Structures are given as structure tokens and as C-alpha cells.
Amino acid sequence: MARMPTYFISHGGGPWPWIPQMRQELAPLEQSLAAIPSELPEKPKAILMISGHWEGPDYAVMHSPAPPMVYDYSGFPPHTYDIVYPAPGAPALAERTAQLISDAGLPTSLDDRQGYDHGTFVPAYLMYPEADVPLYQVAMRSHYDPAEHFALGRSLAPLRDEGVVIIGSGLSYHNLRLFGPGAKIPSDTFDKWLTETLVTPPQDRTASLIDWESAPHARTCHKQEDHLVPLFAALGAAEDGIATKTYYQEGIFGGVTASSWRFD
Numbered sequence: 001m002a003r004m005p006t007y008f009i010s011h012g013g014g015p016w017p018w019i020p021q022m023r024q025e026l027a028p029l030e031q032s033l034a035a036i037p038s039e040l041p042e043k044p045k046a047i048l049m050i051s052g053h054w055e056g057p058d059y060a061v062m063h064s065p066a067p068p069m070v071y072d073y074s075g076f077p078p079h080t081y082d083i084v085y086p087a088p089g090a091p092a093l094a095e096r097t098a099q100l101i102s103d104a105g106l107p108t109s110l111d112d113r114q115g116y117d118h119g120t121f122v123p124a125y126l127m128y129p130e131a132d133v134p135l136y137q138v139a140m141r142s143h144y145d146p147a148e149h150f151a152l153g154r155s156l157a158p159l160r161d162e163g164v165v166i167i168g169s170g171l172s173y174h175n176l177r178l179f180g181p182g183a184k185i186p187s188d189t190f191d192k193w194l195t196e197t198l199v200t201p202p203q204d205r206t207a208s209l210i211d212w213e214s215a216p217h218a219r220t221c222h223k224q225e226d227h228l229v230p231l232f233a234a235l236g237a238a239e240d241g242i243a244t245k246t247y248y249q250e251g252i253f254g255g256v257t258a259s260s261w262r263f264d
Contacts (some may be wrong), residue, residue, distance in 0.1 A: 004160045005264030006153075006238040008168040008231040009033065010247065011052075011119050013238065015075040015080040017126060019078035027253060032127040032247035032260055036165075039246075039262065045163030046090040046134040047127070048097065050234065051119035052170035052227035055140040058107035059152055060114070061096040062136040068115035085121040090134040093164065097138065097156065104155035106148070111139075119169040144229050146210040153236020166237045168230030172259045173221045180254035186217035188250070189258040198235075198243035198261060206239060231261075238263035 012029055016022035031126065037043070053072050054060075067089045071081050096109060097235050101108040114137065116124070138156070141148065156166055173187040173195060191216045197208045208233060212218055212225075222228045235241075247260035 001045075001161060003264075004040060004044060004163070004165045005165040005241070005262050006160065006168070006234045007036065007260065007262050008170070008234045008245070009123055009260040010171045010258040011169045014076050015083060015118055015122065017122060018080050018083060019077065026249075028249045029247055030126055033123050035246070036127050040165060041229075042163075044133055044165045046093050046136065048093075048159060048164050048166045049120040049124070049135065049137045050140060050168045050230045051117055051137055051240045052140070052174070053117035053119040054114065054137055055142040058109055058139070059101050059113040059141055060109050060139040061094045061098045061101070062089060062114050062115070062138070063091050063110040064166060065091050067136070069121065070115040070117040072117045082252065083121070085116060085122075085125050085131055085135060086125060087128070087131040087135040090136045091144060093134070093159075094136050096239045097136075097159065100155045100158060101138075101152065106155060107141075108153060115137075116240070123167070123169055138233075140226065140233075142217040142230050144225050144231050146212060146229070149229050149232035150206060150210065150236035150239070153233040153254060154239065156233070157237045159195060160237060166234060168232075168234030170227035170230040172228070173256050174227035175221060175223055177223070178220065179256060182255065183253070184257070186220040187255070188219065189216045190221040191257045191259055194259065195245065198213055200206050202240045204234075209235070212251045235263055
């Protein structure tokens, strides 16, 4: 099989593709996600998602053959709590994934109960609306340690040669208390730093990202870094890869600049 790229995507807000006004606002994001299948060397055997909406004490791996839905949002229209994305899970690949993580000396477990959160089913729906590609997740570890999540990504790298596309799903800006015009300068400045960092040589890039809190407006943009940590895992799985920006948009959510990236 051809080697798959990895991705860090900004996944938008809540169940936005099922809300016409939000879908219109985020049309460039939809286009970037819908383009991913055409960027892959072949149809993937599975999608492995590391979402900013699942974390725990270890790097748990979704193991169910038919994961349920997790409606981990509030205040949206009633119909968005009936969404079903019926992609099959990937139990055999989950077992392979857990073994790779364990072999790297990292704590892991198989989870038969966890379902697809919106950081997973939303982008997967836009990539493969027919839900015909197996889909599973690996949890972040709740301490958010950057170096360890890079190590997680390195442990997952062999899957790229086994038909698995690895996607870190978060947001390049995620401060739920600061949307609107006040988010413009922090998010734009942080995104410029992120761009400059990701296009530097790999040996410098990893060190800079591990020290991400030194970036301008870092803690304004990520008071809690759950939506940035998936980047570390995605890049760790393609640490020597070239970074290509696949999405950039200004002014979403009233003032936020956001971006997405491919590594190959």
C-alpha cells in the first residue's frame, strides 16, 4: 500500500453541517474536508481520528465494531441530536494500534463503549458521506503533554503504510469565552506563528511545538489545549513530512482565524 499523509484539521463548531447558516459560513472548511479523499493515494483501509473531544488517563483505542454516537454539544436544534453517522469501527486495527502504543511504552487500553464525538463524525461525514470507510479513535491523554503526544504519533506511524489515514481533529484557535471581534488579533497572530513554525525544518519544528506556550497569544487562543494537542499526534506520525496548509479562513465565529494542515 502507498503511504498515507496525516492531517491536523480545524473541525468547526458543533454539528455545523446540519445547520444551514453555519454550513454557509464554513463553506471553505467543508471544501477542504471534502477534498481529502482526492488527496490520498488510494481509498483508505480506515480513518484513525485523534479528537479534541476524547481524553482520559491513557491512550484508549476505540474497539467497538459499531460505535454509537456521542452528542457532545448543547444548545443546537433538536434534529442535530438525531444525527447518525453509521461508519463501521475497526476492531482488528484497534488491537494493532493498541499494540503499537504499548510497544512504545505508552499506557493504552481497548474501549468497547466509546462512540463517535462531533470532532470525529462531522469531518468524517464531509469526507465520506456514505460512511463506507471504517472509522475509529484514539483518546488523548488528559495531561496534554506535548512531547508525549508526539511520541504517541510516532508509535502510530507504521499504520500509514497499512492503509490508515491519521487525522488530528481540533481547532487552531479554541477559546469558547473569546469569540467575536476580540478573537481576531490573538487568533491571527497565533496562526501566523503556527504557519511559520510548521514550515521550518523538522528538527526545529518539533522543539518549537513542544514549547508552544511561548508562542504569541498562546494561552489566549488555547486556555485549555485539548484542541491543539491532536496536532502533536498527527505531526508525530509524519515528523519529517512537509507541511501543507489545506484550509485557512478569517472571521469565523465573528472574528476567528483558523487553519488546517497536511503532513507528507
